Amino acid sequence: MPTAILTGQPVPGSSIESELRSLGFDVHLASGAADTETLLARAPGDERVAVVDARFVGHPHALRLGLTDPRFPLAAIPGAVTAQPAARQTLTRAMARENSAAGGGTALAVDSLADRITAALDADGAEVHRPELGRLVAAVPADPQARNEARQAVAAVDDEAVRLKSAVKARDGFVTTFLISPYSRYIARWCARRGLTPNQVTTASLITALIAAGCAATGTRAGYVAAGVLLIASFVLDCTDGQLARYSLQYSTLGAWLDATFDRAKEYAYYAGLALGAARGGDDVWALALGAMVLQTCRHVVDFSFNEANHDATANTSPTAALSDKLDSVGWTVWVRRMIVLPIGERWAMIAVLTALTTPRITFYALLIGCAFSATYTTAGRVLRSLTRRATRTDRAAKALADLTDSGPLAEAAARGLRGTARRLPAITAPAVALLGAAAVVATAALTDFGGPWPLVAAVVYVLTSALAVARPLKGALDWLVPPFFRAAEYLTVLVLAAKADVNGALPAAFGLVSAVAYHHYDTVYRIRGDAGAPPQWLVRTVGGHEGRTLVICALAVLLTASQFKLALTVLAVAVALVVLVESIRFWVAAHKVGAPAVHDEGEPA
Numbered sequence: 001m002p003t004a005i006l007t008g009q010p011v012p013g014s015s016i017e018s019e020l021r022s023l024g025f026d027v028h029l030a031s032g033a034a035d036t037e038t039l040l041a042r043a044p045g046d047e048r049v050a051v052v053d054a055r056f057v058g059h060p061h062a063l064r065l066g067l068t069d070p071r072f073p074l075a076a077i078p079g080a081v082t083a084q085p086a087a088r089q090t091l092t093r094a095m096a097r098e099n100s101a102a103g104g105g106t107a108l109a110v111d112s113l114a115d116r117i118t119a120a121l122d123a124d125g126a127e128v129h130r131p132e133l134g135r136l137v138a139a140v141p142a143d144p145q146a147r148n149e150a151r152q153a154v155a156a157v158d159d160e161a162v163r164l165k166s167a168v169k170a171r172d173g174f175v176t177t178f179l180i181s182p183y184s185r186y187i188a189r190w191c192a193r194r195g196l197t198p199n200q201v202t203t204a205s206l207i208t209a210l211i212a213a214g215c216a217a218t219g220t221r222a223g224y225v226a227a228g229v230l231l232i233a234s235f236v237l238d239c240t241d242g243q244l245a246r247y248s249l250q251y252s253t254l255g256a257w258l259d260a261t262f263d264r265a266k267e268y269a270y271y272a273g274l275a276l277g278a279a280r281g282g283d284d285v286w287a288l289a290l291g292a293m294v295l296q297t298c299r300h301v302v303d304f305s306f307n308e309a310n311h312d313a314t315a316n317t318s319p320t321a322a323l324s325d326k327l328d329s330v331g332w333t334v335w336v337r338r339m340i341v342l343p344i345g346e347r348w349a350m351i352a353v354l355t356a357l358t359t360p361r362i363t364f365y366a367l368l369i370g371c372a373f374s375a376t377y378t379t380a381g382r383v384l385r386s387l388t389r390r391a392t393r394t395d396r397a398a399k400a401l402a403d404l405t406d407s408g409p410l411a412e413a414a415a416r417g418l419r420g421t422a423r424r425l426p427a428i429t430a431p432a433v434a435l436l437g438a439a440a441v442v443a444t445a446a447l448t449d450f451g452g453p454w455p456l457v458a459a460v461v462y463v464l465t466s467a468l469a470v471a472r473p474l475k476g477a478l479d480w481l482v483p484p485f486f487r488a489a490e491y492l493t494v495l496v497l498a499a500k501a502d503v504n505g506a507l508p509a510a511f512g513l514v515s516a517v518a519y520h521h522y523d524t525v526y527r528i529r530g531d532a533g534a535p536p537q538w539l540v541r542t543v544g545g546h547e548g549r550t551l552v553i554c555a556l557a558v559l560l561t562a563s564q565f566k567l568a569l570t571v572l573a574v575a576v577a578l579v580v581l582v583e584s585i586r587f588w589v590a591a592h593k594v595g596a597p598a599v600h601d602e603g604e605p606a
Helices: 016-022 033-042 060-067 085-102 113-123 144-156 159-166 174-193 198-217 221-248 253-280 286-309 319-328 331-340 344-357 360-388 395-405 409-424 429-447 454-469 479-501 506-529 537-542 545-559 562-593
Strands: 003-007 026-030 049-053 074-077 080-083
Touching: 003 016, 003 033, 016 026, 016 049, 016 060, 026 033, 033 049, 033 085, 049 060, 049 085, 049 113, 060 074, 060 080, 060 159, 074 085, 074 113, 080 085, 080 113, 085 113, 159 174, 159 221, 174 221, 174 331, 174 344, 198 221, 198 253, 221 253, 221 344, 253 286, 253 344, 253 360, 253 506, 253 562, 286 360, 286 395, 286 479, 286 506, 331 360, 344 360, 360 479, 395 479, 395 506, 409 454, 409 545, 429 454, 429 479, 429 545, 454 479, 454 545, 479 506, 479 545, 479 562, 506 562, 537 562, 545 562
Parallel strands: 003 026, 003 049
Antiparallel strands: 049 080, 074 080
């Protein structure tokens, strides 16, 4: 149980002690700085500890934000400071310094020991999180009049209303903001009051989406209607889990990973359900389903790569960005631009409605057109920003982009021999070469007969161009395009060769293989976002890297018959899925058990 040390003389009528107990703290009273230091030393080292001024006046949710958020080792609000186990030594040093400066005396009536400790932490250069309180009150009144005014300010603001409002993501799409969040926040509160966790709600959302996919797979009109309704219900729960995490401050590394991973699993499983349902009606749309997954995955990697490339870039400004900021000041343009990018709320609503009212083929056509338009819009804007800004990218950004490329042993070995050549080439070389190599292998697979040697030749060229693209650090203005080009090359090559095989079951096998590889790529992104580093090198080498898998797939298409190729794709999909899933689950569960820093990444609304 976390420990709260209440310092100073309690004020008659104060509810601070009961409020701290309601937040789960074991409360101890301290008469002054020396007594506080003693109690701090006695507190269990593996628990959170807080120092709170007994005269504190404020909203319970202000205390909750300041003292219980698991994401920050050190946090403070006026009159209170807290430290998680990882920052206990830092807090103890600040407390000892403050105690020494105060001569061991009691806290002054006009001063707050908690605030003095916070000032000492700042002086030591410690990173202290101070939550945005907005209208919430947190104060240490120095006299009865100030206390009365603070209590009136508390009474004037509805603590629960502010808490509910802050549970909703600050930036979201139109559908989510106006059609889902107005009631999903109350579902989140209902869940919190019954002790449900965000991870349980996330799991319920996944199960609901899988049932929706199963309904779509029936291929009946009733099944399609039920699938559309359940998909919307799944999305409501998907919004609820994040709102529950914000409402109750239940953030965790495992929860962030589950939320992000399950979002992808739900959407792509639903695509498979639609394809199965269409097949029952005699319409083969597996190529469209796989194309939709490829397009959506490439959209996401564009988002991830661009954000990582500019995460900590200096001089990160451009006229295009300035124009975007200017447009944000015009209310209606904000919503139009958010809808144009087809975020998850708009996308799932479109899929659900079209599933219920039309056919899987029409649904996929609309999805492909909408995603292609939004991908063109966002990518063009980011290219313009990159070309017009004078940003200096860091080694960290270059490392993140290198990890996102998923280069295997073949590309790494060839890159070592090409480093001298790469240094003499212009900065645009990396994305240009990556694009040319990707276009060559996909076009060759599409324009030649299945079983011919040319896709294998193109795959060898692709290995070399991939190596040249990563032969030097990815710090150029457009180097963030390299990972998306690699993703498109690999996924589209699998799609094209499976379609050219023209044998029943090849495209579903390709869908499974791309799903497994895409999971590996998403897992890489979530590790980087959680500051956990990229997947281990042995995993990347075991699954071959993007260039190795592309080469193997092209070789299989040359050496095997169409039926054998289908079987090989299936075996490869199962093998890759087992390796990446086992390692991913092992990593995230282990990180959660050892108390990895909690993560709550708002991310993009896509």
